[in-house]
Amino acid sequence: MQTxxxxxxxxxxxxxxxxxxxxxxxxYVFFAGYTVLQFIVLATAWNILGGYTGYVNFGxxxxxxMGAYSTVFFHxxxxxxxxxxxxxxxxxxxxxxxxxxYLTLRLRGAFFAIATLALAVVLQTLVVxxxxxxxxxxxxxxxxxxxxxxxxxxxxxxxxxLALVVISLAIARGIERSQLGYxxxxxxxxxxxxEASGVPTLKLKLIATTISGAxxxxxxxxxxxxxxxxxxxxxxxxxxxxxxxxxxxxxxxxSWVGPLIGAxxxxxxxxxxxxxxSSAVNLLIVGLLLVGFVIIAPNGxxxxxxxxxxxxxx
Amino acid sequence: MPLLxxxxxxxxxxxxxxxxxxxxxxxxxxxxxxxxxxxxxKSTLVNCICGTLANETGTVRFAGQAVDGLLTxxxxxxxxxxxxxxxxxxxxxxxxxxxxVPLLYTVNARPGTRLAAADLDARCDELxxxxxxxxxxxxxxxxxxxxxxxxxxLARAMAAEPKLLIADESMAGLSQSEVDDIVNLLxxxxxxxITIILIEHIMRAVMKFSQRLVVLVSGKKIAxxxxxxxxxxxxxxxxxLGQ
Numbered sequence: 001m002q003t004x005x006x007x008x009x010x011x012x013x014x015x016x017x018x019x020x021x022x023x024x025x026x027x028y029v030f031f032a033g034y035t036v037l038q039f040i041v042l043a044t045a046w047n048i049l050g051g052y053t054g055y056v057n058f059g060x061x062x063x064x065x066m067g068a069y070s071t072v073f074f075h076x077x078x079x080x081x082x083x084x085x086x087x088x089x090x091x092x093x094x095x096x097x098x099x100x101x102y103l104t105l106r107l108r109g110a111f112f113a114i115a116t117l118a119l120a121v122v123l124q125t126l127v128v129x130x131x132x133x134x135x136x137x138x139x140x141x142x143x144x145x146x147x148x149x150x151x152x153x154x155x156x157x158x159x160x161x162l163a164l165v166v167i168s169l170a171i172a173r174g175i176e177r178s179q180l181g182y183x184x185x186x187x188x189x190x191x192x193x194x195e196a197s198g199v200p201t202l203k204l205k206l207i208a209t210t211i212s213g214a215x216x217x218x219x220x221x222x223x224x225x226x227x228x229x230x231x232x233x234x235x236x237x238x239x240x241x242x243x244x245x246x247x248x249x250x251x252x253x254x255s256w257v258g259p260l261i262g263a264x265x266x267x268x269x270x271x272x273x274x275x276x277x278s279s280a281v282n283l284l285i286v287g288l289l290l291v292g293f294v295i296i297a298p299n300g301x302x303x304x305x306x307x308x309x310x311x312x313x314x
Numbered sequence: 315m316p317l318l319x320x321x322x323x324x325x326x327x328x329x330x331x332x333x334x335x336x337x338x339x340x341x342x343x344x345x346x347x348x349x350x351x352x353x354x355x356k357s358t359l360v361n362c363i364c365g366t367l368a369n370e371t372g373t374v375r376f377a378g379q380a381v382d383g384l385l386t387x388x389x390x391x392x393x394x395x396x397x398x399x400x401x402x403x404x405x406x407x408x409x410x411x412x413x414x415v416p417l418l419y420t421v422n423a424r425p426g427t428r429l430a431a432a433d434l435d436a437r438c439d440e441l442x443x444x445x446x447x448x449x450x451x452x453x454x455x456x457x458x459x460x461x462x463x464x465x466x467x468l469a470r471a472m473a474a475e476p477k478l479l480i481a482d483e484s485m486a487g488l489s490q491s492e493v494d495d496i497v498n499l500l501x502x503x504x505x506x507x508i509t510i511i512l513i514e515h516i517m518r519a520v521m522k523f524s525q526r527l528v529v530l531v532s533g534k535k536i537a538x539x540x541x542x543x544x545x546x547x548x549x550x551x552x553x554x555l556g557q
Contacts, residue, residue: 179418186404186415192366193402195386196395198420198474202385254406 003174010166018162022155030154032275034226036267037161038219042240043247043259044168045215048175049208050245051253054188055105059116060244062123063213065235066093067220069127072139072230076132082160082222089221090214096123097213101206108191117241124236138231141224157226161219168215172256175211184208216244239283243267246290252302261301315378317342317509318363318394318478323372325355325362325533332358334533335372340478340511345504347524347541348513351553355533356513357399360482364396365389377477391420395476397467399483399513403455409466410438410451416474437473445469445499461492468499478509485516493519521545529553 021029042060050056067089074080074088104115128136147156175181183204186194191201224230243266251262266289270282297304316339325333333355340346350356361367363374365386374381381389395416404412417434421427429437442448445465450458458466464484471479481500485493497519504510514520520527520541527544529537531553537544544550 179422182407182411182415182418185407189404189406190402192386193398193404193470194415195366196364196390196398197416197470198387198390198423199415200385200387200419 003170006173007166007170010169014162014166018159021158027152027154030152030158032271034154034158034161035271036264037158037165038223039243039247039267040165040260040263041161041168041219042216042244043251043263044165044172044256045212045219046244047248047253047256047259048172048184048215049212051248051258052175052181052184052188053205053208055205055208056113056245057116057209057212058113058241058245059100059120060216061236061238061240062116062120063093063096063216064220064223064240065127065232066096066123066213067217068223068230068235069133070217071221071224072133072141075141075224076139082157082225086160086164086218086221090218093217093220094210094214096217097209097211098206100213101209105202105205105209120236120241124232127236128232134230136232138229138234139224140229143225143228153225157222160222164215164218168218169256169260171211171215172259176256180204180207239286242283242286243270246286248300250289250293250300252300252304254299255302258300258302265301316340317344317377318511319375320359320363321373321375323359323362323369323374325358325367325369332533333362333369336530336533336535338528338535338538340509342477342509343504343507344509345501345523345525346509346511347520347527348511348530349515349517349520349527350530353532354530356530357482358533359530360396360480360511360513363480364394387419390416390474390476391423393475393477394480395471395474395478396480397464397471397482397484399486401455401463401467403458403463403466403470405455408452408454409447409458410442412455412466412470413438413441413473416470420474441469441473444472444502461488461495464488464496465499468496468503472503472508476508478511479503480511480513482513483515484512485514485519490518497523517545 021033042064046057046060070089070092071085074085100116100119104112107115127133133139143153145153147153150156183199186197186199187201187204194201227234247262247266248259250266251260252258266286269285273281273285293300318340320336320338323333323336336359348356358367362369365384376392376394381392404415414434417429417437422429439448442451445468447462447465447469450462455463455466468481468484485496493516500510500512500523512520512523524541526539527541528535529544529550536549536553537547
């Protein structure tokens with residue numbers, strides 16, 4: 001399938017989602033849906049580094065928060081439309097990703113994961129002590145109630161996140177089918193053999209951390225407008241780090257479909273649990289599902305379906 | 315001018331001297347066997363030549379240029395390829411895709427070459443036919459037998475269109491007929507103009523293959539010359555058989 005056709009289908013699907021949500025006619029659908037969409041972007045972004053190249057990033061929350069805080073910073077500095085802020089958030093987190101790559105990619109396996117975790121702690125400490133963006137008090141962003149051509153502001157945010165979903169899925173799918181995708185896969189499989197086959201592993205890993213970080217930052221940039229009051233503990237929340245790992249793992253890490261399925265499934269389940277049981281039960285659900293999948297289906301839902309197809313064709 | 319010229323190369327791991335002032339020159343088109351007891355530094359030498367390890371002293375010159383400080387992939391692009399002692403295929407890629415990687419990242423990265431998609435497929439098929447793996451193109455490496463895995467390893471090194479191929483123990487654990495298979499394959503590749511260094515323990519294979527034999531013992535080169543003379547060398551006999 002051509003990339004252009006994929007994009008058309010993705011945009012059409014996004015339009016269907018948007019109009020279906022409008023058809024329901026309840027703003028809560030947009031509030032809940034926004035969160036799910038945001039997790040699709042985060043999971044897809046995580047998977048570009050974690051799934052394709054095999055480098056497990058525990059610091060997703062830091063990249064997300066960098067995007068959110070760049071919005072807070074520039075919002076105070078100069079009023080700008082959100083799409084511009086999304087681009088800025090992407091650049092900021094992309095640069096952080098590149099920097100992290102330079103510092104940590106000589107580390108492998110668990111050591112890399114620990115380093116990303118440390119990065120999140122360091123950045124959170126910096127933000128907590130930076131008064132201009134609110135420090136530990138947090139920062140308010142008053143969002144307009146409505147946007148003229150669309151209606152309630154939350155619908156605008158939903159639409160933006162929907163666009164980000166389409167963009168990130170197109171990027172992930174594009175990588176998978178390109179030379180870059182092969183290169184990433186060789187890094188995941190065997191770095192030494194990859195180098196011996198001419199793959200510039202360090203450069204490719206830096207590309208992966210940059211793209212992955214940038215997409216996470218883009219997902220975080222509209223967040224202050226969504227939440228209205230941003231504090232370090234919510235932007236650097238554990239749920240972002242955990243979900244961006246759990247969702248691709250549950251969906252399947254080898255293809256762009258995996259994070260999409262995982263995020264929709266887990267994200268919706270969490271929203272449901274928040275409303276029906278309590279918001280505290282979220283992480284418990286994630287934890288239990290993750291344990292279950294790691295044991296029963298280590299290659300996620302996509303892997304399960306693939307092996308099922310392979311068995312039925314044999 | 316030799317294709318590969320190693321001068322005064324030393325490598326130590328902590329207090330252990332793995333290689334001690336190795337000099338080695340390999341001419342273009344040559345078939346060189348490299349032997350030595352376990353732990354004599356053969357693989358370390360390969361790793362230093364290919365850039366996987368950095369040598370402390372000495373230089374490696376390839377095709378007239380010093381390659382010290384270049385990363386492995388840069389050396390591969392200049393025409394140095396290797397196979398690994400234990401096959402290291404890309405486990406999640408199919409056999410054909412395994413060969414695609416060096417075609418994309420090495421052959422296409424050289425100035426002046428740009429293979430189109432159809433050419434890439436043709437090259438893969440050609441290489442697979444060369445190592446008799448044509449029927450397995452769409453399988454994953456884990457479905458291959460040991461000897462097929464070794465052939466894939468060689469084919470992947472070959473896909474990079476090297477000037478120099480270093481085959482690190484590509485026959486360990488194979489049966490006699492399989493060993494002959496691989497030796498014939500290597501000789502066939504050499505006839506196409508590729509310089510080959512073979513590291514091997516199986517003497518029958520080494521003697522059949524090599525035009526020149528180099529012997530390493532505890533990080534030192536103790537012999538270098540015609541195979542039939544080298545194996546009669548008293549120093550070599552002592553290293554292999556003891557006093």
